[in-house]
């Protein structure tokens with residue numbers, strides 16, 4: 001299976017930039033990201049649907065079973081690519097079980113332990129989102145947690161996709177790829193850094209300077 005990149009953003013401008021660059025397969029949003037753009041979330045979501053043909057996670061705001069179900073069903077009707085993001089709480093897990101039986105795609109979010117990830121897989125979640133950065137913030141080892149989740153899922157052939165979230169650096173993207181995460185969701189500012197290496201920029205300058213200094217005609221002339 002090919003590792004997927006999602007962009008962790010609700011900003012259509014940023015999403016379009018990385019979609020056009022051809023490196024992202026989907027989008028994850030959360031209520032905090034939704035408020036950051038400064039425009040009605042409904043408008044943003046409609047624009048995102050028009051840009052990205054891939055899974056788009058939209059999070060419920062409800063915390064009780066009945067309302068999570070109602071909200072999730074309505075969100076899923078907005079577009080075929082919607083994945084409903086549901087918090088890792090008992091009512092959320094109960095709702096995921098029903099939504100799975102209705103073939104509604106789900107993403108269990110705010111996961112900080114293998115036990116929580118195991119519950120998400122048991123009820124047939126499409127994705128589980130372990131939050132790495134926030135776990136590291138409190139002095140724990142998020143990479144160990146991720147590796148344990150992957151080991152458990154592999155051991156029992158759970159179909160739930162491991163979606164590494166709360167990513168804070170390019171190195172963390174490398175680490176989750178080595179560990180075997182199915183998906184990593186990356187904020188735009190970190191996506192930008194994936195391209196960068198000082199030796200790349202230096203190398204380009206040197207190649208061009210050498211060619212120009214030689215006085216040779218270019219192989220292809222671009223008018």
Ligand code: G3P
Pocket residue numbers: 008028029030131133134165166167185
């Ligand atoms: O979208 C969920 C997650 O990636 C949030 O990350 O940086 O707010 O911890 P962060």
